[in-house]
Amino acid sequence: MxxxxxxxxxxxxxxxxxxxxxxxxxxxxxxxxxxxxxxxxxxxxxxxxxxxxxxxxxxxxxxxxxxxxxxxxxxxxxxxxxxxxxxxxxxxxxxxxxxxxxxxxxxxxxxxxxxxxxxxxxxxxxxxxxxxxxxxxxxxxxxxxxxxxxxxxxxxxxxxxxxxxxxxxxxxxxLINHKAFSGGGTSDYAVEVFIAAVKEGHYTCFVDSDTMMPMMxxxxxxxxxxxxxxxxxxxxxxxxxxxISALSFTAGEIAAAVSDKVPDFTYDFVPDFRQEIANSWPNSVDDSVARRDWGWSPEYDLQALVEVMLREIRLKFGKSN
Ligand SMILES: NC(=O)c1ccc[n+]([C@@H]2O[C@H](COP(=O)([O-])OP(=O)(O)OC[C@H]3O[C@@H](n4cnc5c(N)ncnc54)[C@H](O)[C@@H]3O)[C@@H](O)[C@H]2O)c1
Known part of the structure; x- marks a missing residue:
């Protein structure tokens, strides 16, 4: 067939x-x-x-x-x-x-x-x-x-x-990716922070530093x-x-994790209308049913995520900082 x-x-x-x-x-x-x-x-x-x-x-x-x-x-x-x-x-x-x-x-x-x-x-x-x-x-x-x-x-x-x-x-x-950035999402800050760190050296995040949501x-x-x-x-x-679940971190934690790897990177937080959307979403979700039914389990933790994102974003924009 x-x-x-x-x-x-x-x-x-x-x-x-x-x-x-x-x-x-x-x-x-x-x-x-x-x-x-x-x-x-x-x-x-x-x-x-x-x-x-x-x-x-x-x-x-x-x-x-x-x-x-x-x-x-x-x-x-x-x-x-x-x-x-x-x-x-x-x-x-x-x-x-x-x-x-x-x-x-x-x-x-x-x-x-x-x-x-x-x-x-x-x-x-x-x-x-x-x-x-x-x-x-x-x-x-x-x-x-x-x-x-x-x-x-x-x-x-x-x-x-x-x-x-x-x-x-x-x-x-x-979902955090380095291939396509279409915008329009509330979790976009977790991608934008990498691009801004590599290209501009500064990021103004559109949610507060203590905003947490499930990411992957x-x-x-x-x-x-x-x-x-x-x-x-x-x-x-x-x-x-x-x-399904993999990672939960605050906007402040991801910015700090990027800052650890990018010298002179600075950031601040100026919430816009997306703060309210983020506030209405969970901090973490229980994915035990997916794990039980079809064996779901993620591979990337925060450290692995930061490493791969920085490597790929630097390659994409031809930067070595
Ligand atoms: N990206 C994330 O973090 C995320 C998180 C949760 C759920 N999702 C879901 O995953 C799916 C894919 O999301 P994504 O991030 O790739 O979104 P995206 O916005 O990057 O892509 C969606 C595409 O749909 C197209 N589109 C809009 N109107 C259309 C129409 N009338 N006919 C055909 N295409 C049309 C847009 O041009 C766009 O390219 C969606 O169902 C989304 O809700 C995404």
Whole structure:
């Protein structure tokens, strides 16, 4: 049987910049179709295999793509992130939920029989426990991004129960990467601090120094995604979305860890509207269900993260400081 072709939406985004090359290596470059929207993807994503543009909210456009390539699996990454979502809540709802509904309905009508869709720690709001937030708890987010993720999780669960669709999901924490910086997220400061340290020598952080949230190096996020999609369907007890966890540190701690390695780096903290979003999210999450069901475990701790990020950002910008 020929390998099943995979479609990755949000192909110009941060997660796709790392996921698409990994999937191309695993399944063959010609079998992975990356689809962007209005922004330019990285060269590796655009030139490393089939690349298309699509509005993921358009059923017709998505159907054309799925039929053209005889797609069997969709990684649906197209989104409006939390910061941009609070600036434009209507757009966040329409894209995040509208496109997910398109993907799920399309899966029922075509040969697509497996869907991956990321949720987020943004599903938790101020009413949820902030430390070791459990897999199942109160979900009352105070951002439109979080609202769309809670609705999306329920939609995925519904399509699994009602139609038997094999849809799988992870609640990603803030993902720290060096390949694509699209902005618009509330955890962006944990990437910006590295770029600013290497390029400018100073960083003004948009949340307070004691702001803590769950974070993860992108390689661990990609490993979790690939491992979840490879797990036996009967091992999965969660069809809303799995908590996964790796690191929790404050904005002050990451700035200090960078400062230890970059001489003369200075930083300060001037919170903007994203402070309120960050305050509504947990400090850490309990991922014991993911560990039990499909053997999840992260590889990168804070020290390893700082080392790899500094090395890669210096290489990217041709700096040696
Ligand atoms: N990056 C993180 O830290 C993080 C954390 C938690 C969850 N997630 C989730 O992971 C997934 C990928 O996030 P990301 O960080 O790569 O986001 P991103 O913003 O970098 O990429 C999303 C892409 O979706 C595209 N898009 C927007 N509207 C579209 C439309 N109508 N049709 C098609 N594409 C459209 C954008 O152009 C963008 O390139 C999302 O579901 C996001 O909610 C990401």
């Amino acid at each position: 020929p390998p099943r072709r995979i479609l990755v939406t949000g192909g110009a985004g941060q997660v796709a910049a790392d996921l698409v090359p990994v999937l191309r290596k695993l399944h063959g470059a010609e079998n992975i179709v990356a689809a962007g929207h209005e922004t330019q993807p990285s060269e590796a994503v655009r030139d490393g295999g089939p690349f298309e543009y699509v509005d993921a909210c358009s059923y017709q456009a998505m159907e054309r793509l799925v039929r053209k390539y005889d797609i069997g699996v969709i990684y649906h990454l197209a989104t409006i992130l939390s910061g941009e979502g609070e600036q434009n809540p209507g757009l966040a709802w329409n894209v995040n939920i509208g496109s997910l509904k398109v993907v799920l309905d399309l899966a029922l009508e075509t040969n697509v029989d497996q869907v991956f869709w990321p949720s987020s720690i943004a599903v938790f709001g101020p009413a949820a426990p902030t430390e070791d937030t459990p897999q199942q708890t109160v979900l009352e987010p105070t951002t439109m991004y979080g609202v769309s993720k809670v609705a999306g999780e329920s939609l995925c669960n519904y399509y699994n129960i009602k139609y038997g669709l094999d849809v799988r999901s992870l609640r990603y924490p803030g 190096y992108m390689d661990d996020g990609i490993k979790a995604t690939v491992d979840l999609m490879a797990a036996g369907a009967s091992d999965l007890s969660v069809r809303t979305s799995y908590n």
